[in-house]
Amino acid sequence: MKRLIVGSYFDGERLHADGPYAVIHDGSAILGIEPSEGPAEAAFIMPSLVDAHIHVFLDGAELDPARRKQAMAADGDSTLAVATANAEAAWRAGLAVLRDAGDPRGINHGLREGLARSRHPIRLRSPGPALHRPGRYGSFLGAAIADDREAAATVAGLCEQADDIKVLLTGVIDFVSGEVKGRPQFDGDTATAMVATARQRGRPAFAHCNGAEGLGIAIAAGFDSIEHGYLMDENSLRAMAGQGIAWTPTLAPVAAQRRLAPEISGFGPEVLARLDTILERHAESIARAAQLGVMLYCGSDAGGQGVPHGDGLIDEMLLMAAAGVPMATLLAGATALPRARWGEPAAPIRKGGAFAPLILPQSPFERPEALRHARRPPPGE
Ligand SMILES: [Zn+2]
Known part of the structure; x- marks a missing residue:
């Protein structure tokens, strides 16, 4: 039996700030938590993190458009090696559950099997391909549905291997006009049939969705979560809060576009100004979502x-914190909330929970940037 003395901790749902506490454990399970005398060996601990939206087959650190295009066409073995390195990078940053959001060749399924075979502690949830309309946004992420009457059968087939069903419901935001590109890819009846088919098989469905028209369809269909949700509006937020539809606002990819060097992005001053407006408006919507109780x-x-x-x-979490999301809401959304909603094993800092905490050098409630310095206890600690 060992004791780890901590200054304060977040259990997955709430902050415990009246430390120090002794976390009593045997290296694999938490046996109890009790008030203690200092000094703390760890300033702050919390459960490991969940990233609700990644594309594990793509190397996001690669900025060069030509090399990114080459990577899309690389053979399966080298793409699987890239994906494995990506999962390792996520593990090192403190993540333990990843939800993939689609790739056209099933590298995500292959990596999930590889991680399970090697008993890697990271969990990858994999949808296989993301579903979209032929000729519309998403060919680099998934499979096309040409005929709406086939949508439910396609979802049923994917459910045999998929942890989640990912639907590309709309296009992306045009950085010149600030509007969403094109009409929604699927109508209300088709989206509803896809969600219902997935739910009957115990699979959450999540929707890439921007703009009011797509949001209306996604909310009526009852997706588990809406991804991106740019051009969010008050009515949609209220409906999402009422129906328990979660939101993954993904500020990081647009903030990353804003940071690209002009010689890579080709963006002129007008596009950069448009990006600033889009990001500001999105941050306001996220703060409002937190106020309204949207998950x-x-x-x-x-x-x-x-x-x-x-x-x-971590970039995403700091952007959401800067937008005004309270730290407890933010940490719950990156730990206990998605685990519970997706049926992943719970990982609370609580008696009976697994002893697998992240250790931070300072409380993120005092300094959010402490999230950048998460580490795991060394084996045997
Ligand atoms: Zn995505």
């Missing part, structure tokens, strides 16, 4: 240009 997931969109795996989630 917020933290998802980095890692793999996107300029968003590295692991560190990208």
Whole structure:
């Protein structure tokens, strides 16, 4: 039996700030937590992190467009090696559950099997391909549905291997106009059929969705979560709060676009100003979502240009904190909330929970940037 003396901790749902506490454990399970005398060996501990939106087959640290294109066409073995390195980077940054959001060749399924075979402690949830309309946004992420009447059968087939079903419901935001590109890819009836088919098989469905028209369809269909959700509006937020639909706002990929050097992005001053407006408006919507009690997931969109795996989630969390999301809401959205909603093993800092904490050098409630310095206890500690 060992004791780890901590200054304060977040159990997955709430902060315990009246430390120091002694976390009594046997190296694998928490046997109890009780008030203690100082000095603390760890300033702050919390459960390991969940990234709700990644593309594990893509290296987000690669900025060069030509090399990114080459990587898309690389053979399966070298892409699987990239994906494995991405999962390792995520683990080092303090992540333990990753939800992949689609790749066209099933590298995500292959990596999930490889991680399980090697008994790696990180968990990858894999949808296989993301579903989209032929000729519309998403061909680099998934499989196309040409006929709406086939949508439910396609979802049913994917459910045999998928942990989640990912639907590309709309296009992306046009950084010149600030509007969403094109009409929604699927109508209300088709989206509802896809969600219902997934739910019957115990799989959450999540939707890439931007703009009011797509949001209306996604909310009526009852997706587990809405991804991106740019051009969010008050009515949609109220409906999401009422229906328990979570939101993964992914500030990080757009912030990364804003940071790209002009010679890489080709963005002129007008596009940069537009990006600033989009990011400001999105930050306001996220703060409003937190006020209204919309469940917020933290998802980095890692793999996107300029968003590295692991560190990208910390960027996302700091952007959400800066937008005004209270730290307890933010940490719950990156730990206990998604685990509970997806049926992942719970990992609370609580008697009976696994002893697998992240140790931070300072409380993120005092200094959010402390999230950048998470480490795990060395084996045997
Ligand atoms: Zn994505």
